[in-house]
Amino acid sequence: MSDGHHRDGESPGGEVVYGLRMQGDERFFHIGSGSERRAHDLNHRSPAVRSFIETRGGDARVEVVILERHRCPARARLREMELVGRHQPETNTFGRSSIPAGILHGRPKRSKVRCSCGAPDCYGAEVDARSR
Numbered sequence: 001m002s003d004g005h006h007r008d009g010e011s012p013g014g015e016v017v018y019g020l021r022m023q024g025d026e027r028f029f030h031i032g033s034g035s036e037r038r039a040h041d042l043n044h045r046s047p048a049v050r051s052f053i054e055t056r057g058g059d060a061r062v063e064v065v066i067l068e069r070h071r072c073p074a075r076a077r078l079r080e081m082e083l084v085g086r087h088q089p090e091t092n093t094f095g096r097s098s099i100p101a102g103i104l105h106g107r108p109k110r111s112k113v114r115c116s117c118g119a120p121d122c123y124g125a126e127v128d129a130r131s132r
C-alpha cells in the first residue's frame with residue numbers, strides 16, 4: 001500500500017515512537033516508529049541493532065520504552081527523526097544530522113505520497129495547510 005492510509009499487517013492509526021535500550025542503561029541505542037507490535041519485535045532488525053543486542057547480553061536484556069503515541073503515521077515518523085536527532089542512538093542511520101526531505105514533506109514510511117490519514121494530528125494535513 002502506498003496511499004498513506006494503512007500498511008499491511010499494521011493497525012491503522014495506532015502508531016508509536018519507541019526507544020530500545022539495555023536494562024540499566026539510560027541511553028537508547030535505537031529509536032523507531034511503527035505499530036506497538038513492531039516496537040516489541042526484536043527479530044526483524046538491522047544488522048547493527050542485532051549486533052548491538054547480541055554483544056550486550058541478548059534480547060532478554062532489552063527494554064522497550066514507548067515514548068509517544070500518534071494517530072498519524074507521518075507524525076510518528078517525523079517525531080522519530082526529531083528524537084533520533086536529539087538522542088543520537090548509535091544504531092540509527094537516518095535522522096542523526098538532518099531529517100530526510102520526504103519525511104519533512106509528510107510521507108509515512110514506505111509511502112511516496114504525503115499522508116492524508118484524516119487523523120486530527122495528521123502531519124500531512126499540517127504541511128498542506130502550511131504550503132497553501
Ligand SMILES: [Zn+2]
Pocket residue numbers: 072073074075115116117118119121122123124125
Ligand atoms: Zn496523517
